[in-house]
Amino acid sequence: MPELPEVETVRRSLEALIAWKTIEDVQVMLPRIVRTPSDVSEFAFLLQGCTISAVKRRGKFLLFSVDPYVLVSHLRMEGRYGLYSKEDPIEKHTHLIFRFTDKTELRYRDVRQFGTFDLLTPETLNRIDSLRTMGPEPLESAFTVETLWLALQKRKQNCKAALLDQSFVAGLGNIYVDEALFAAGIHPATKCSAISYDQCARLHQAIRAVLLQALQAGGSSIKSYVNGYGSAGDFQFQLRVYGRTGQPCTVCGTPISKIRVAGRGTHFCSNCQPAPEKEN
Numbered sequence: 302m303p304e305l306p307e308v309e310t311v312r313r314s315l316e317a318l319i320a321w322k323t324i325e326d327v328q329v330m331l332p333r334i335v336r337t338p339s340d341v342s343e344f345a346f347l348l349q350g351c352t353i354s355a356v357k358r359r360g361k362f363l364l365f366s367v368d369p370y371v372l373v374s375h376l377r378m379e380g381r382y383g384l385y386s387k388e389d390p391i392e393k394h395t396h397l398i399f400r401f402t403d404k405t406e407l408r409y410r411d412v413r414q415f416g417t418f419d420l421l422t423p424e425t426l427n428r429i430d431s432l433r434t435m436g437p438e439p440l441e442s443a444f445t446v447e448t449l450w451l452a453l454q455k456r457k458q459n460c461k462a463a464l465l466d467q468s469f470v471a472g473l474g475n476i477y478v479d480e481a482l483f484a485a486g487i488h489p490a491t492k493c494s495a496i497s498y499d500q501c502a503r504l505h506q507a508i509r510a511v512l513l514q515a516l517q518a519g520g521s522s523i524k525s526y527v528n529g530y531g532s533a534g535d536f537q538f539q540l541r542v543y544g545r546t547g548q549p550c551t552v553c554g555t556p557i558s559k560i561r562v563a564g565r566g567t568h569f570c571s572n573c574q575p576a577p578e579k580e581n
Contacts, residue, residue, distance in 0.1 A: 303376050305439070305472030306515035307526050307534065308361050311382065314529030315363070315407075316356040318384045322401040323352045324367070331396035334411070337419040337428070344420055348372070348399070360435050360471035370420050373429060377415035379525045383408050412525070434468045439508050444470070450501045456493035460504075462563035463493050473508070476521055476543045479568045481507040483542045489562045489569055491577040514539065542568040 303311070327345035335341050351367040358364065365372040374380075385406045391398070397409040397418070409416065419429060427433040436452075437444040449470075456463045463469045464478040473481075482489050484507035487500055496504070520526060520534030523544065527533050537544070541551050545568060546559040555572040 302361070302378050302474055303520070303526050304361065304474035304477050305358075306477070306512055306518075306536065307520035308363060308376065308472070309358055309516060310520045310528045310534065311376070312356050312358045312363055315382060318529050319353050319401070319407055320355065321352060322403060322405070322407075323350065324348050324399050325350075325402045326400040328398040328400070329396070330398075331411075331414060334396055334414065334416055335418045335420075337421060344418075347420060359432060360438075360467055361474075362429075362432065364426075367420075369422060371423055371426060373417075373419040373421060373426070373432070374409075375417045377411070377417070378413040380409060380411040380413075380416035381525070381527055382529050383410070383531055384529065431467055436466075436468050436470045438471050439473065440512055444505075444509075446498075446502045446505045449505050450498055453493040453496050453501060458493060459490045459562060460487060460493050460496060461489035461565070461567055464508075465563055465565065470508070472512075475565050475567075476523070476540070477508075477511055477515065479543045480511045480541060483507075483569060483574060484511060486573055488574040488576050489567045490560075495577060542570060544568065 327348050329335055329341040329345060332341045335344050338344055347370065348367060353365055353367055355366040356363060361375060363374040385408055387404050387406055392410060394410045394412045395408050396411055399407040421428060437448065452469060461478060464473050481504065485500065485504040487496065487504060515521060515536040518534055518536035518539060519528060521536040522533035523537055542557050545557045547556050550557060550570040550573060553572045555570050557568055558571050559566055559568050561567065
């Protein structure tokens with residue numbers, strides 16, 4: 302699933318491509334991806350004549366400002382957008398088309414068909430549970446060492462599970478949690494309450510540094526991720542633990558291990574990230 306760097310890269314590309322375009326028509330070929338309103342004909346009708354004034358992001362969600370509405374899109378596993386001419390052939394797995402008055406089309410493709418769309422007003426965005434309960438954005442100023450430290454002290458679970466929880470911090474997923482924990486030298490099974498303040502400070506710095514590096518590289522194209530221009534990211538070539546099972550650690554040479562933590566395949570270096578002491 303695309304994580305913060307990938308979704309933010311898509312957001313930036315889409316805003317450059319479609320800002321201030323006016324929607325002439327909407328075609329929905331897979332009705333079940335539209336959750337709100339439940340009637341897809343109403344969804345299409347409400348969007349006709351709306352101008353996209355901005356494309357924003359919250360966690361892993363894209364939020365299209367189409368006054369007076371907000372179109373909330375989640376890419377899930379393999380959703381992708383592309384801008385086309387109306388003469389371009391429609392590719393397989395295209396499930397939604399926004400046709401603009403300038404004769405271009407924004408098309409949404411999704412092989413896995415897990416993506417979702419909700420058309421809401423700014424006042425009703427909280428109807429989406431995961432938006433209402435979402436934690437702080439890790440690249441914003443409100444995400445400080447102190448806020449992370451206090452949040453960790455309240456959790457009884459391991460740090461990998463907490464960091465994957467979108468109500469704890471927004472936008473992180475399996476790739477960047479593994480990378481941040483490695484950079485901070487923290488084993489993924491370490492209990493949140495067992496993390497020292499110094500470790501927390503390293504983790505805070507690592508989260509921000511890894512995300513910024515990934516953003517600069519356009520995200521990680523592990524499977525099918527591309528941005529709005531159809532270009533893949535490059536950060537997969539800079540990953541230090543994720544997907545590198547058995548390969549030597551870039552710091553100490555120890556083979557990278559893979560275990561299951563929080564129900565997810567988890568990559569780490571057993572030397573750089575020593576296992577936590579067992580509780581009595």
